[in-house]
Amino acid sequence: MTDEHIRLQLVDIGRRLYDKAMVAANDGNLSYRMADDCIITTPSGVCKGFLLPEQMVVVDIDGAIRSNGKPSTELPMHLFLYRHRPDVRAVVHAHPLYSTGFATAGLSLEKCVSAEIITTLGSIPLARYGTPSTPELAESLRPHVHTCDAFLLANHGVVTVGKDLDDAYFKLERVEHYAHIIFVARQLGGEKSLARSAVAKLLDLRGAYGQTGLNPGCASCEEDCIGASCLNYDSKYDPASEDRLRPLVQRIAARVRDAAT
Ligand SMILES: [Zn+2]
Numbered sequence: 001m002t003d004e005h006i007r008l009q010l011v012d013i014g015r016r017l018y019d020k021a022m023v024a025a026n027d028g029n030l031s032y033r034m035a036d037d038c039i040i041t042t043p044s045g046v047c048k049g050f051l052l053p054e055q056m057v058v059v060d061i062d063g064a065i066r067s068n069g070k071p072s073t074e075l076p077m078h079l080f081l082y083r084h085r086p087d088v089r090a091v092v093h094a095h096p097l098y099s100t101g102f103a104t105a106g107l108s109l110e111k112c113v114s115a116e117i118i119t120t121l122g123s124i125p126l127a128r129y130g131t132p133s134t135p136e137l138a139e140s141l142r143p144h145v146h147t148c149d150a151f152l153l154a155n156h157g158v159v160t161v162g163k164d165l166d167d168a169y170f171k172l173e174r175v176e177h178y179a180h181i182i183f184v185a186r187q188l189g190g191e192k193s194l195a196r197s198a199v200a201k202l203l204d205l206r207g208a209y210g211q212t213g214l215n216p217g218c219a220s221c222e223e224d225c226i227g228a229s230c231l232n233y234d235s236k237y238d239p240a241s242e243d244r245l246r247p248l249v250q251r252i253a254a255r256v257r258d259a260a261t
Pocket residue numbers: 027028093094095132156157
């Protein structure tokens with residue numbers, strides 16, 4: 001991939017994001033890691049539907065600017081993903097309508113309900129809220145960065161990673177399509193989790209798709225899903241929240257005891 005080819009691809013994918021209303025105005029950002037570990041990224045403050053190849057900004061893996069222009073303000077999140085995932089060559093961030101709706105409602109897309117998602121993307125977790133354009137946003141991805149390729153950003157949007165720009169872009173498209181399906185399913189009474197045995201068969205298929213390392217699904221469903229065998233189970237289990245709840249639980253238990261005596 002030459003520098004010129006990547007710049008043209010960034011223009012093309014920026015246009016696709018804008019045309020599909022997955023970004024508005026100047027929202028969203030894209031980047032690609034070249035063989036020398038330099039990153040080519042979209043500029044700050046430019047609509048993704050009207051990018052020009054010469055507007056792209058080149059930075060090194062520490063964020064030092066190697067060309068003219070101002071990089072996207074979300075560059076720290078992109079650099080965080082590249083540093084933690086040597087396999088990742090491209091990052092795409094946008095605000096698609098349905099998936100950002102889920103992220104804004106505080107809902108992840110982790111349940112094992114779609115054969116397509118289990119065999120391709122794996123789990124789509126909800127990263128806790130982090131202020132955009134600050135290192136806080138990058139840090140919010142830390143619990144999920146090694147097990148997932150697509151992340152909902154609470155009250156913000158979606159970010160995906162891939163082995164090239166098309167791969168990262170198609171993952172974003174897939175997340176948005178899936179969020180739309182779940183939205184429709186909820187109008188019709190709610191999505192149904194796949195049985196544990198069905199999920200196990202789909203996990204066997206993942207090898208054929210080259211997706212063995214990704215988190216298979218949710219940590220919340222116990223009967224119908226793979227539950228505690230989910231790779232994400234430990235990171236979902238938050239002892240801190242249990243500590244916070246302990247005094248309340250103890251007060252309730254004391255009241256129940258008092259009422260019984
Ligand atoms: Zn954003």
